[in-house]
Amino acid sequence: MSEMMIDQLFSTMAAPVECSEATVLLWQHYGLRGVASPLNSERDANFHIRGYDGREYVLKLTHPAEDRAVTDFQSRALLHALARDPTLPVPQLLPRSDGQPYAVVNMADGSQRVLRLLSYLGGQPLHQLVRSAAQRRHLGETLGRLDNALRDYVHPAAHHPLLWDIQHAERLQPLLAETPDGPQKAVLADWLVHFIQQVQPVLGGLRRQVIHNDLNPHNVLVDPQDQITTAGLIDFGDMVEAPLINELAVACSYQLSSSANPLDTAGELIAGYHAVCPLLAEEVAILYELILTRLCMTVTITGWRAARYPENSSYILRNNGLSWDGLQRLSALGRARATDYLFQLCQMKGQA
Structure with a gap:
């Protein structure tokens, strides 16, 4: 290894x-x-x-x-x-x-x-609440504010190696090698090859900064009264300097719907973020593939860790099933339709 x-x-x-x-x-x-x-x-x-x-x-x-x-x-x-x-x-x-x-x-x-x-930040964890469009938009706006605040933050350890860092998803290969053979492993391995060949080379030309890098619903607190206002962003343990768009890729991977366009709900978060922290065309163009990469990472890493620590498996696997389901539905949507939708959402013309 x-x-x-x-x-x-x-x-x-x-x-x-x-x-x-x-x-x-x-x-x-x-x-x-x-x-x-x-x-x-x-x-x-x-x-x-x-x-x-x-x-x-x-x-x-x-x-x-x-x-x-x-x-x-x-x-x-x-x-x-x-x-x-x-x-x-x-x-x-x-x-x-x-x-x-x-x-x-x-x-x-x-x-x-x-x-x-x-x-201690009061509030109700997002994963315990019914989701809404207003709630997602406010979360996107809050995440955009955080990234704006971190825009000029520099630190010697900002480039530290992190297993959950999308830009280095190739580091999952040894984990996949330990995964039992089957249809799921084949899908994950194929996507990893695609990432290394087609996605990773693009990342070097994108805006970079320190990002939170783990906006899953367990790390978001919501005002229990209106169930809309983001009351807390917590757990900064996966922070890293990375392409800025990776921040949205992580957040969106936990905001997919079961509709024909699984990005429609994530789109509400993206719109809120874009209104506060405007995205560039080249970032929007790669977002779909980065969301898929994060979903692959979640399935791979959590499966690998749960096999090692069965006593903590329920916590480790809390996002595994939804991530695999989201990966399948997002893959079925396809890059062309997904990217067209994202460009329209951000009111941009054409594809970068």
């Missing part, structure tokens, strides 16, 4: 962290006391804190194998985004008692992790 595939973030499970240890760290580093309850996470140890001060927080402890520079990259991105757009609904990184944004702590199991405390 390649160095990318044996990345310890994905190939090893970190020792669990007890709630009692989390509350001790909360007091030691932030001077706060509260009750901790664990939150699901693919890599980190995260806790919801109900503080005795009446406030709520999220306490995060990175995976011991995560590069410290990457943690710094993610942390300072939050600070940068809120400095550029203070009303963005993203978590606020709260300083330690000594004013530092985070701390390296020694854990009971002998490992070292980076400790961070974030504000």
Whole structure:
């Protein structure tokens, strides 16, 4: 396997962290006391804190194998985004008692992790709600605002290797090699060849910047009253510098419909994004294929990880079935019809 595939973030499970240890760290580093309850996470140890001060927080402890520079990259991105757009609904990184944004702590199991405390954003997770056009449009607008705020953010670790990075989907080949033979594997392998030959060469000429890169419905909070307004964009753990259009490809892969044109619902999100962060013709031209690539990645990576960690498979596979279904329906639509629709949606003429 390649160095990318044996990345310890994905190939090893970190020792669990007890709630009692989390509350001790909360007091030691932030001077706060509260009750901790664990939150699901693919890599980190995260806790919801109900503080005795009446406030709520999220306490995060990175995976011991995560590069410290990457943690710094993610942390300072939050600070940068809120400095550029203070009303963005993203978590606020709260300083330690000594004013530092985070701390390296020694854990009971002998490992070292980076400790961070974030504000807790209220709201209902998007995956629990009935979807609507207004809701999708507001989400697109909010995502566009985030990318505008991150437009000038630079960091030495922004190019770190990440398994979920669409621009390097070729890194999935060793995972596919371990996948049992069958019709699904054949579809995924064929698309990966198409990506490498036809899609990847185009990406180098597109606009690039740091993006959130994981706007799935579990990472979106919505106002529970109007069920439209985006109340929170959370989990910045998959951030990377990439072609800007990859941001929309990820988001759209979770917004497909069961209609003859599965992009019609994603189109509402795209329209909201485009109104705030205008797309270029060459970006619209490649979006369909990037959405398909993300769907292939989701099916491949989650299937591979679930086989290794069956005890966490329900969490790992939460988007697998929908992604495979979306991949089949989007493939049936075809590139020509899909791209024509996307150009009309963005009120552009012709195809780049």
